Amino acid sequence: MAQLLIVDDEAHVVDRFAATIDWAGHGVEQVYKAYSGPEALELLEQFSIEIVITDIKMPGMTGLELIAEIRSRWPRTKCVLLSGYSDFNYAKEAILYQTEDYLLKPVKEEDLLATVKRALDKLRSEWEEVISLQRLNYTLKENLPLLRANLLHELLQGRRWSESVLLGKMKTLGLPEFEGSTFDLMMIRLEEPFTERDPQDRYWIEYAIGNMAEELFGGRYAIWHTKDAHDYLVFVMAPKQGDGGRAEGAEEPLWFERTAASLQSAVSTYLRGRISILVGSRGSFPLEVPDLYNRSIAAFRRRIGSERELFTRLEDDPPPKEVRSLQSLYEPPTLVHLLEAARWDEIEEKLQAIFGAMDSEGSAAQEHVLEVYFTIASAYAYIAHKNGRALSALIGDDFDRMAEGEPFRSAGALKEWTLRALGRIRGDMEQEAKDTRTSLIRWIQGFVEEHMDRDVSLQTIADHVNRHPVYVSKIYKLETGENLSDYVNRVRMEKAEYLLKNTPDKIYEIAERVGYLRPHSFNHAFKKAFGMTPQEYRERHT
Template structure:
């Protein structure tokens, strides 16, 4: 857990943060803030759990600080320290759900007991949020989506370890096991076109429900809509079901589904049924086979129930599996997952070597898709592939990059390395630009609000993200930069102008001159007036 101590009296902050054994309570880091505004900036950029704050501070009171915190995070626990036993202050602290209201100076026991109470409340709240019961409820609420995505991934050829698949099937309430399954592909015909812009998902949901109702007596049914518009059902006979005539039963139930949809939803279906196959090993292969059968055999025919058998579809050629198994190369490049992208390229070339070493077309197929993915990434980042690759574009232009598997491997891995280096340099340039914009804005607007939130809005970034970028590029936090800039400018004005202390305070962003004097003295060991006098 992380905690912050807020007080305009520096000795309180330093003493409480540095000389108490907070680690014994599980507090990993204690932040220090000498004003409420500074505290809000730290809370914006760090996962603060507990706030210990003085109640009377210039610019913003401890109660006002809690109000600001509550607008963005209702779970942070706040403890108030006060030099006054004022009932109204205590009442307001309770209204804002402060954990405790302690009088200065608190004893170690009082302070530790208050922090322990805050930790207990946090633990109880997060245990409730992450409880098994709540997790199971959320899982039930999202089951249709989770089940559908799991089946889609399997249809696309995504492989997962057997124990992980078994665990997910059990968690999602899918009583499927390894063994014989069949696929049912359903195409909704033109009568359903009227719902395309209004109500299509409801119609699809209704058909899936009808299929589960009609077939559920004999078999387990797992349905989803896939990306080409087919409704796909994975079917597996229940263990107590009859093994005799299951093809006949399946065709009869498919015809019944067709009839009921026509009767109640006023639209027709065409259905393709696969042979029985081993789940999950052959699932994606049989899905591709059934999809191809729909295109090549069924075509424009309507209201058919057809079975696709192994001998009807035995092509001498086939697609490259590794090239299309998700995640796609484009997605990996866009996400900057360079190592995984390299593994995918190597897997594609390995498959070419193993299965299609004599097929120039397969090598060309892989080359076109790989080069298209590289080009997409370049264009997405505002470049051309030519500008990024230089002379490495020539094998692509001449077609030599695809002339052999060996050349494809060498060229694609080399280009991937160049794209990775170019992207890294681009990220550095963008970060430097953000730093420059922040420093220029702060320099011009130091007398105004230059909090982290305002600076982040100026460059359209999240405060946490901006804070990390700035730290990476400069080695210091934004709040440190602003504080140093204010002190440097104060010193310059004290030495070169006759402006009053309060005027200088306002010009560098301190609304309270007394607070400016306190910060200045903490920084330089002398007051602003003493500094001015010594530099005359």
């Protein structure tokens, strides 16, 4: 749905077009009104307006001057000119400014709607071109390295997709070699003097190391790399098949290690800096990517630590201890992030995955009960405090166990507590949002009813309730099912109907009391709503 602006120094023209045409039925969601060029520019700076209908002859800034400004600042906005002057020179200037049409006053409603429809069709066509496959492919190619790195980073962190979704992402990014493949992992840490360089220099150093790795390993491996949260360069490499591909048998791991050592030496010689390298074991893609990565991080910490320019293998590290961390508890998106976004279905899915993993751990269950409890309790406290609430007020009796420091003795009891507390937090957050919106709607409606004889434009209402006009418009429609402009018109007509029936006020006085500057505009709007003029209505009902 588009947004439209009507501009004319004759207020009754603006008000009539805005109030009497069924814009929503013709693809226009919101209609804005301006009575001068500068006022129109203020609205254009605030709202994403797609179509502007403007008069040519206006004091101060003419319609052509307004369109020239729009062309320079918002070139996609479509403009339509109105004029009471049948002058070919204006038409020529309108063509030069690439207006969509040039309409002579008085404008028929059907002619104006036809012009707006053509403008909407043109906008749709232009955006379809923008999102065309050719343009997408070009954009994808330009951003391919970053998109590949981001996808690998998510895999390393444990993000899971269905096989078909991941395969589709990889094919889009030109990574088919990894489908159903084994892979080798290599991690690189930049050291002095690289760590002392500014961020831009480090970026080019990382880029150069990636190119060096491609030169050394590219004959045998498809290479995919990223920089992780620890500033390590992480390379996932899938062996290529066929001629020129990987060596068979026991020779292959030795070749990989020798080549990694060559990379370390080349960086020292040609980039004049030091790096430490860890070579991981072979895994199955993509299932074993997060586990092998996490083991490599731990090995890097234990075997290399703060030493410099070392080279090690994951196999040199002792086997993992009996108790492991629950990967599902920490893989993205985290519980805290899901709570912040109020993604309740995904929160429940994540919790079910966590407790499912606990069930499979057997003897380590008690260790994991504590690990899960502290993580979930921390997340619940965080979201409560971020929303300015005490957790005890949200979860009631379930807070007592936390306050008394009594950990749960079984995964089942912890699960019951977790889901029950989640339900209470969710209910409170949803009720708070509903109450906030309900109060806002009442505030808006009260303002409209009290200021019916003055300006009740969307901008004025938004200023009164201290919200952005787009937010006000969207929330009002979401909560009431009615456009705010339709509500304003309806209230005006209801009040006008009452005054016609119950007061001796003249028609022009009633028009002023319900916010119409000109009786002509009021008569037009009233007839559209009731099928008769205000005078005819009064005669029939009094």
